[in-house]
Amino acid sequence: MSQQPIQNFYKDDVAICYGCGKHNADGLHIKTFWDGEIGRSTFTPRPEHTAFPGFVYGGLIASLIDCHSIGTAIAAAYDAAGRAPGTDPEITCVTGNLNVSYLKPTPMGVELVLEARIKEMGERKIVVTCSVYAQDVETVRAETVAVRVPSRMFKKEAD
Numbered sequence: 001m002s003q004q005p006i007q008n009f010y011k012d013d014v015a016i017c018y019g020c021g022k023h024n025a026d027g028l029h030i031k032t033f034w035d036g037e038i039g040r041s042t043f044t045p046r047p048e049h050t051a052f053p054g055f056v057y058g059g060l061i062a063s064l065i066d067c068h069s070i071g072t073a074i075a076a077a078y079d080a081a082g083r084a085p086g087t088d089p090e091i092t093c094v095t096g097n098l099n100v101s102y103l104k105p106t107p108m109g110v111e112l113v114l115e116a117r118i119k120e121m122g123e124r125k126i127v128v129t130c131s132v133y134a135q136d137v138e139t140v141r142a143e144t145v146a147v148r149v150p151s152r153m154f155k156k157e158a159d
């Protein structure tokens, strides 16, 4: 298991994502730990993340899956290239598609555990599956298409 989350290696100028950017003070600060096979993340929803009494808002869960799956894709892509995370040239991805199945209501008040795996590693397209567990019960399952893009895509035109 990597000691540092992949998000720690994102360049400062792009690390402002609402889901996972370390420089977004109001963000969720999702962290992905890749062990070479599985990307793991944990998150405990806060009261404002409620959908209906006692249960987590699905959009929040989709956000967790989104950034965690993209982080898993990026970490796995460095791994597949035999490179240390964060080394140049930078590997970056965006979400092309996010398909979420809510299997059961997800309870508030417990830590959620996310496990993501690589289903397909292409040159540009990386397909990631992700399950969300609450107290060992799988409540959500998703498949994400991460698409590798040049890091200049993240720069503002004025820069």
Ligand SMILES: CCCCCCCC(=O)SCCNC(=O)CCNC(=O)[C@H](O)C(C)(C)COP(=O)(O)OP(=O)(O)OC[C@H]1O[C@@H](n2cnc3c(N)ncnc32)[C@H](O)[C@@H]1OP(=O)(O)O
Residues within 6 Å of the ligand: 010, 014, 017, 019, 020, 066, 067, 070, 092, 093, 094, 095, 096, 097, 122, 123, 124, 125, 145, 147, 149
């Ligand atoms: C580093 C910090 C990152 C934090 C990111 C957090 C996650 C996010 O919120 S990202 C923001 C939301 N996503 C976006 O804004 C992306 C907007 N879309 C785009 O920019 C483009 O449509 C993009 C990059 C997805 C695809 O670009 P494009 O040049 O058209 O790709 P293209 O060359 O056609 O396809 C490349 C591969 O991806 C696949 N693909 C592209 N788009 C999709 C899609 N929407 N669904 C499924 N597969 C797709 C293609 O089939 C192709 O696969 P293969 O290589 O096997 O043939």
